[in-house]
Amino acid sequence: MSFKIAIIGAGSVGFTKKLFTDILCVPEFQDIEFALTDLSDHNLQMIKAILDRIVAANGLPTKVTATTDRRKALEGARYVISCVRVGGLEAYADDIRIPLKYGIDQCVGDTICAGGILYGQRNIPVILDFCKDIRELAEPGAKFLNYANPMAMNTWAAIEYGKVDTVGLCHGVQHGAEQIAEVLGAKSHGELDYVCSGINHQTWFIDLRLNGHKIGKDELVAAFEAHPVFSQQEKLRIDVLKRFGVYSTESNGHLSEYLPWYRKRPDEITRWIDMSDWIHGETGGYLRYSTETRNWFETEFPQFLEAASKPIDPAKRSNEHASHILEALETNRVYRGHFNVKNNGVITNLPQDAIIESPGFVDRFGINMTSGITLPEACAATCISSINVQRMSVHAAISGDIDLLKLAVLHDPLVGAVSTPEEVWQMVDEMVVAQARWLPQYADAIPAAKERLSKSKVRTRDWAGAARRDVRSIEELRAEKAALKQAV
Known part of the structure; x- marks a missing residue:
């Protein structure tokens, strides 16, 4: 097969590499073209060097181009993948810093909350520019795969106002399923069958079966509370499981931003979070992690380039949806996943115009969603609160x-x-x-x-948050990685 994939925001070096190697795990896809585009030529050259090394090491005919001219990259593309962060870490720092002055402590701030809403305001005008270019330059009927947050707002804008065939993709469902499989003692992830439904970052495991055995709330609570790690890292998620009756896909820290009962006072924040890693609730945790990751790529680039010389191993293909969707559309090998699309009756007790995340099947006819799902009432109530914020945010960004x-x-x-x-x-x-x-x-x-x-006479305060950590230096990161390696 021969077709073109354009990746916007390809300067996200690690993620672009993952998507690239995943797609090349499909035997029929080795003769395709990847067109990389980003505002940063420096980042583009880094990722192109890595991908060129992979192509050469594996003796592939795959073509890789890189340009800061987005329209050139989109010419003739059948698929367009977006993983952009408009404003970069500079704007993101304000998404965390300014709300803290008003007492709003966010762990991630990229979905709703003050930070996520402003992130959407920055993204949506750019998303609409992408859609205009796709309509004008890409292959007729091109599919837009959006990985960028805020997922629901970006996808809502692209579908409703960009008029492009769009699906939003996230890995929260897969990560949650991996946790559940571990606590239940599954020998492989394939033993766990599940249905997840809701909205992005508030998706709920409404049906769980291990080797055909239906898993109820009490069994799942007991399994999580008995786990030596998750019982400490996921205290908030476990509490929600006890009260709602179902487990959430989203991390402890992220979920705390949408359910304000756990994050509205500093003493409550420290009670429910865990500081062993950023994702469990640390103030500005993802901003710190993203900053450290960027610095690490810059400094350790020669190591990443050397690692790219290894053969692609299809057994290590990740569970990111993109490669599996493309494989299903192009080869008709059916893929089941969880996708962000306009509701239109998929979930009966959420608004029809909302962007929901729910199960679907992909084949050569497209993405076919499983309709008629009804969420537990408490899950629907929290989702609707977020949907109302998302709808207003999209309309504000457009107008x-x-x-x-x-x-x-x-x-x-x-x-x-x-x-x-x-x-x-x-x-x-x-x-x-x-x-x-x-x-x-x-x-x-x-x-x-x-x-x-x-x-203005409204008073603010100079507050770092309830659980803030400093960005670690390259030397500190090296020492930590060395210690972990030695421990293993």
Whole structure:
């Protein structure tokens, strides 16, 4: 087979490498073209060197091109994959830093909450530019695979306003299933059968079967509480399992952002999180991790290049959806996964216009969702709260209506549990002014926001959060990796 895949935001070196090697695990795909594009030519050259080394080491005919000209990369593409972070780590730092001044402590801040909403405001204008280019330049009927957060908002904008065939992809379901398989003592992941449904980062394991045996709440709670690691790292998720009756796909830290009961006071944050790794609830944890990862790639690039000389091992193909979707569409080998699409009746008790994450099957006819799923009422209630915020956020991003943006932030569950309306209004002004260069739709609103900030009497505080850690140096990371290697 011969076709073209364009990857936007390909400067995400590690993730692009994973997608690339996964796709080349499909025997029929070795003669395809990968067109890489990114704003950073430096990052592009790093990832192209790695991918070229993989191609050469495996004796493949695969073509790899790299350009900062996005439209050139999209010409004739059958598939377009996006893994962009608009504004990079600079804007992301503001997503965490500014809300902390108003008492809002986020672990990740890339889905909803103040940070996730502003992230969406930066992304959506760019997503619509991608869609315009896809309509004009890509192969007719090209499919857009969005990996970028905020997943629901980006996918909502691409489908509703970009008018491009779009699916949102995330690995939260797979990671949650791996945890469940481990605590239940499964000998392989294949022994566990499950149905997950909800919205991205709030998806719920509503049916679990191990070798045909249906797993109930009490059995699952006991298994998690008996696990020596997860019982400490996933305290919040286990508590939600006890109260809701089903397990959430999302990490302890991420889930705490959507269920404000666990993150609205510093003493509650420290009670429910675990500091063994960023993902379990650390203040600004993903920002720290992302910063360290970027620095590590820059410094250790020669090692990554050397590792690219190894043969591709199909047995190590990851469970990221992209390669499996492409394989199903092109070869008709059916793939079952969990996909982010417009609801349209898939989940009976969520709004029809929402972007949901739910099971589906892929073959040469496309992605076919399993319809008629009904969530437990508590799961639906938390999802609907987020959906209402997402809908307002998308509409604000499209219209450039700063008042609607403030209402979206005000209705966010964690923000509403922590901040007053006056604080929210000032915080949004501050965030929009700080990120003005990435928010073209709010250009006309910026002068008035600056004027309001100059006269505001709302008090803020200099707060690092309940559980903040400093970014580690390369030397500290090396020492930690060496210690782990020695321990093994």
